[in-house]
Amino acid sequence: MRITPSILTADFTRLGDTIDSAISAGIDWIHLDVMDGNWVVNKTITFGPALIRSIREHLGPDIFLDCHLMVTNAEETWRQYVDAGVNLVIAHIEAIENPNTLISDLHSAGVQAGLVLNPSTDPALVLPYLSDLDLVLVMSVIPGKGGQSFMPEVEEKVKTFRSAIDEQINSGGRNTLLMIDGGIKSHNAKLVADWGIDIAVVGSGLINSKGTISENLDEIRSSIND
Ligand code: DX5
Numbered sequence: 108m109r110i111t112p113s114i115l116t117a118d119f120t121r122l123g124d125t126i127d128s129a130i131s132a133g134i135d136w137i138h139l140d141v142m143d144g145n146w147v148v149n150k151t152i153t154f155g156p157a158l159i160r161s162i163r164e165h166l167g168p169d170i171f172l173d174c175h176l177m178v179t180n181a182e183e184t185w186r187q188y189v190d191a192g193v194n195l196v197i198a199h200i201e202a203i204e205n206p207n208t209l210i211s212d213l214h215s216a217g218v219q220a221g222l223v224l225n226p227s228t229d230p231a232l233v234l235p236y237l238s239d240l241d242l243v244l245v246m247s248v249i250p251g252k253g254g255q256s257f258m259p260e261v262e263e264k265v266k267t268f269r270s271a272i273d274e275q276i277n278s279g280g281r282n283t284l285l286m287i288d289g290g291i292k293s294h295n296a297k298l299v300a301d302w303g304i305d306i307a308v309v310g311s312g313l314i315n316s317k318g319t320i321s322e323n324l325d326e327i328r329s330s331i332n333d
């Protein structure tokens with residue numbers, strides 16, 4: 108199971124250093140949490156395309172950037188994030204009207220397409236699009252901030268997607284990646300890896316925990332391999 112840092116809980120006055128430490132710790136994929144001050148319950152604003160463009164310029168072309176759009180108008184604004192340099196756009200199924208159109212638009216623009224579900228959202232809303240999706244993200248916290256507690260009740264949903272994706276792969280279909288996001292730390296990383304998660308987003312568990320990013324990453328990785 109891969110680990111990708113969310114920079115949401117970083118000190119934004121030292122973001123370049125934080126990103127550099129993540130890269131030197133061997134990270135090659137960064138998760139960017141975009142909130143528009145409207146869609147998430149606590150109405151937070153985080154950052155938008157301008158910051159993402161600076162991050163892309165700082166990093167160069169090889170680091171994979173995904174943007175988790177927690178916004179009311181992803182279908183109108185997704186291209187700003189593509190132009191800013193992201194490789195994958197992950198949109199909330201709860202906030203979009205026409206998933207098929209968005210997915211094909213993203214693919215025509217040369218980037219990957221993902222859908223994300225809140226903890227209480229039924230997987231049946233996303234399963235019909237699975238064969239066209241590069242990634243499905245299951246939220247294990249309610250979107251809006253980092254540092255929240257993990258919600259184990261998403262186990263059932265993760266396993267539903269795991270078996271649907273395995274079936275899809277076994278019949279020659281797309282290897283859709285399965286991602287989880289929220290409250291992942293060294294004490295539960297192995298649990299979600301055993302559920303069949305391909306990529307876990309870790310924010311505060313990497314950036315705001317006691318050790319360096321590299322130490323925290325090693326601790327999480329060894330907890331998975333124990
Ligand atoms: C929450 C974000 C998550 C969050 C993860 O709305 O989508 O990516 O930043 O942070 P932790 O790992 O601290 O829960």
Ligand code: ZN
Binds near residue numbers: 139140175288
């Ligand atoms: Zn996120």
